[in-house]
Amino acid sequence: AQSVTQLDSQVPVFEEAPVELRCNYSSSVSVYLxxxxxxxxxxxxxxxxxxxxxxxxxxxNGFEAEFNKSQTSFHLRKPSVHISDTAEYFCAxxxxxxxxxxxIFGAGTRLFVKA
Amino acid sequence: xxxxxxxxxxxxxEKGQTVTLRCDPISGxxxxxxYRRVMGKEIKFLLHFVKESKQDESGMPNNRFLAExxxxxxxxxxxxxxxLEDSGVYFCASKEGNTGELFFGEGSRLTVL
Numbered sequence: 272a273q274s275v276t277q278l279d280s281q282v283p284v285f286e287e288a289p290v291e292l293r294c295n296y297s298s299s300v301s302v303y304l305x306x307x308x309x310x311x312x313x314x315x316x317x318x319x320x321x322x323x324x325x326x327x328x329x330x331x332n333g334f335e336a337e338f339n340k341s342q343t344s345f346h347l348r349k350p351s352v353h354i355s356d357t358a359e360y361f362c363a364x365x366x367x368x369x370x371x372x373x374x375i376f377g378a379g380t381r382l383f384v385k386a
Numbered sequence: 387x388x389x390x391x392x393x394x395x396x397x398x399x400e401k402g403q404t405v406t407l408r409c410d411p412i413s414g415x416x417x418x419x420x421y422r423r424v425m426g427k428e429i430k431f432l433l434h435f436v437k438e439s440k441q442d443e444s445g446m447p448n449n450r451f452l453a454e455x456x457x458x459x460x461x462x463x464x465x466x467x468x469x470l471e472d473s474g475v476y477f478c479a480s481k482e483g484n485t486g487e488l489f490f491g492e493g494s495r496l497t498v499l
Contacts, residue, residue: 275428305487314390314477314490315429361429372417373442374488376429 273298275362275377283383286354292347292380294336294362304345305363305374306336315361321345332356357384388412392478392491400499404466407494409478411460417441417481418461419488420453424474432476435461447472468498 278293296302303322307315319330326338336347345362359381365374391410399405411418420432432451433443437458446453450469455461465472475495479488
């Protein structure tokens with residue numbers, strides 16, 4: 272069975288500092304990997320995804336994540352955060368065995384960006 | 387184009403009462419999902435519809451929960467009778483194919499007293 276572990280429940284960081292939000296997954300088959308973000312009082316929205324090809328994927332607002340198959344990880348990074356990045360971030364996985372239809376989420380990491 | 391909408395945004399009920407949550411997916415999305423998040427824990431999968439058929443309901447907690455999607459459009463999730471542990475935020479999401487992104491509603495917060 273699939274599972275997703277987000278190792279940090281909260282990450283406080285100062286503005287313009289780098290940040291890494293950690294995500295590990297377990298699955299016995301090939302996977303699709305996602306990061307979703309939830310801003311206050313909004314629904315979750317896709318930040319970036321890995322389906323195949325290059326293991327490094329990027330979002331339009333400067334986040335990137337790297338699929339590491341040997342470590343079963345998909346950590347999210349940003350070299351310099353902004354106040355507006357304050358949100359909750361969810362790592363998610365779906366597997367090719369189920370055709371990618373069932374997506375499993377982690378418990379979320381709250382990112383607090385301080386001035 | 388309208389996104390996924392959920393109603394109500396917040397519901398407060400007594401233990402033993404019934405609540406029905408509604409989700410309107412994005413038009414044309416055959417896949418509709420219900421998830422639940424309890425007090426800062428993971429967003430837990432409940433079930434998956436393809437059009438009006440239940441494709442996977444392995445995450446439904448027990449038979450007090452009933453989901454329907456008549457006509458393959460909107461979906462309802464009924465909890466009857468509600469228990470304290472049913473409190474949480476219920477998210478609905480929809481998507482077109484299998485590798486596309488999930489589009490989420492803002493969630494329905496259920497509080498059972």
